[in-house]
Amino acid sequence: MERNNLSMFVLFFLLSLYIGHPEIKVRFGQDVTLDCRSPRGVNITLLEWSRPEIKTDGYVFFYRNGRSYENYQHERFKGRVELTDPSMKNGDVSVTLKNVNINDTGTYECRIRTSDLSSGQRVQNDSRTSINLTVDSGELRVLCCRVPMAE
Numbered sequence: 001m002e003r004n005n006l007s008m009f010v011l012f013f014l015l016s017l018y019i020g021h022p023e024i025k026v027r028f029g030q031d032v033t034l035d036c037r038s039p040r041g042v043n044i045t046l047l048e049w050s051r052p053e054i055k056t057d058g059y060v061f062f063y064r065n066g067r068s069y070e071n072y073q074h075e076r077f078k079g080r081v082e083l084t085d086p087s088m089k090n091g092d093v094s095v096t097l098k099n100v101n102i103n104d105t106g107t108y109e110c111r112i113r114t115s116d117l118s119s120g121q122r123v124q125n126d127s128r129t130s131i132n133l134t135v136d137s138g139e140l141r142v143l144c145c146r147v148p149m150a151e
């Protein structure tokens with residue numbers, strides 16, 4: 001039984017490596033890193049992390065020209081999201097979402113706008129990627145509930 005669980009785990013682990021990271025699963029109450037990379041050697045002028053279906057009410061995380069703006073954040077995410085690497089070194093624009101709950105399940109979009117002045121003129125680039133997050137309820141499930149009948 002234990003061995004079986006382990007081999008299933010290894011299988012899923014290998015499968016997830018094979019597929020890449022489009023989908024992440026975490027348990028209720030955990031922290032999760034949402035990965036996103038910008039090209040290196042350019043300036044990041046805008047970083048928007050959003051949940052497309054609730055974007056009109058605010059962002060998951062919003063950063064522009066050197067600072068983040070909490071007032072553009074959706075209520076649900078205030079105080080729970082920060083840059084994984086505040087210096088965004090090597091183009092790491094991942095964010096850490098803390099203390100996840102069921103309502104955090106969904107698609108997260110990372111949009112980056114960069115500016116490159118190295119050619120003498122400004123070259124802008126806009127890119128988007130997305131990640132699907134699934135949060136496990138972490139509820140205890142009762143698997144066995146039959147009481148043997150007394151004879």
Ligand SMILES: *[C@@H]1O[C@H](CO)[C@@H](O)[C@H](O)[C@H]1NC(C)=O
Nearest residue numbers: 021022023106107130131132
């Ligand atoms: C993420 O979820 C959306 C909406 O449910 C779906 O259309 C998309 O295919 C999913 N993407 C991945 C990589 O699983």
Ligand SMILES: *[C@@H]1O[C@H](CO)[C@@H](O)[C@H](O)[C@H]1NC(C)=O
Nearest residue numbers: 028076099100101102103104
């Ligand atoms: C999740 O959303 C539902 C419906 O909007 C709400 O009733 C519930 O309190 C939310 N749960 C958490 C943990 O925020």
Ligand SMILES: *[C@@H]1O[C@H](CO)[C@@H](O)[C@H](O)[C@H]1NC(C)=O
Nearest residue numbers: 041042043044115116117118
């Ligand atoms: C990034 O911004 C700084 C300050 O504005 C500028 O000096 C530098 O040339 C920019 N780098 C690139 C690659 O555009």
Ligand SMILES: *[C@@H]1O[C@H](CO)[C@@H](O)[C@H](O)[C@H]1NC(C)=O
Nearest residue numbers: 038039123124125126127128
């Ligand atoms: C813009 O960024 C994307 C993703 O990093 C890259 O594939 C593309 O080549 C870039 N385009 C330009 C014009 O730099």
